[in-house]
Amino acid sequence: MDAVRPRISPDGTPESAWAAWPGLGQLREVGAREIVPPGARAVVVAPHPDDEVLMVGGLLAQLARGTADIQVIAVTDGSASHGGSRIWPPARLRQERPKESQAALRCLGVAGLPLRLDLPDGGLMARRACLAQRLAASIEATDVVFTTWHGDGHPDHEATALACQAAAAARGARLIEVPVWAWNWAHPGDPRLPWRHALRLPLDSDATRRKRLAVQAFTSQIVPDRSTGAAPILGADMLERAARPYEVLFP
Template sequence: MDAVARRAIRGEGTTEIEWSRWPGIARLPVIEPQELVPAGARAVVVAPHPDDEVLSVGGLLALLADCGRPVEVIAVTDGTASHRGSTEWPVERLARTRPRESRKALHCLGLAIEPARLGLPDGGLKELRAMLTAELVSLLRPGDVVFTTWRQDGHPDHEATGEACALAAASTGARLVEVPVWGWHWSRPGDACMPWQRAFRLPLSEEAVRRKRMAVKAFTSQLRRDASTGSGPVLRATTVQRAARPFEVVFL
């Protein structure tokens, strides 16, 4: 099967019960927030869509807020393609709603910050990777730790954002940390397509998990059925369940 086709996002995906029963995650080496973002460094989360910052590293952001590390969030798109063909959620409404949801989610995590919004087209980042890379180079600093979606995550926007971040980090002297979001959906426990050899497990406190779950709930546009199309929530039940894990996994 073609590698790209294999990463297609279909159905409900691998359940959280399946992942929780796999001993491989417990065997991953542990990394602490202060190791990921050392003193004097800035954490920069580059999110392809509003909600990716929380689904990827929401727990880490809560921990960084508690220890006073500087945090920046860069919103690549405003997520206006999440409800194609919907009259309940037209592009104009999503453009207003999703950034507002993101701000609310960050507040739940303990961060009173306004994301930098690049306004690039949702669903069109693959063709604009060079432009995105240039934008990121202008925003990053040497010593930044850049968190973004994995370059083989399965969503074209996630992959293009990861690729642009890798190029921009190399150009500016920042450090790249990739995080799987949809990779958990299409892959299976022990899947050789996941780079377990460079995976680390970040334990989360009960309070960080609680705040992350609250932050996910802020994205109400993604959690409701669409009456105009009959479609279910954009964020599947499996995705929401994964957000309640007492840990996050990052690729270094």
């Protein structure tokens, strides 16, 4: 990533531009059980409620149909997503966003509740050493850990990735990072992204459908804020990306 932090913008790179780029179709394909082999646990570390689905919702839907062990770790409760809102003040978001996450995971067929770490939304860079310690206590050597990419352009996403790197290294676990906001500020073929190492995980029709439904569970993120006039956090292009029949992974 450039030394200057990329700017996440509501009018970022449209999904149509990514869909037209042949490079995504040329990535090496990998299956769900190649990524998370039998006997391994999939641990998804989400900086905010919804990142677990935006990252690997389709993978989780495919794993949940089998006997795979899945653990979602929620780093924050996402209470800072709507600054100045009267409709979505932090107290309401603190209650609603975890509920949205649970509803989304049910759509994917994932049983069990996320492990909630209750760290401050927007303050993870200063807490990444603490986060790494807490993650290391919850990760095993046989786990495959998924989190946001360390160059994603959102400070919490980057801090979570750095903490996961430290925790996975300490425990000897495999780490896979996944772009979320990079699709917004990057452009097709952007040399700042590690395309040479990227993997493409195809999603079957059921997993694609379940992921699309799971994203709809995040009501707070997909509706405009009438009190501030702000557009949805997850705009049309983000929703289109969530409907892709594949996911892109950076191992």
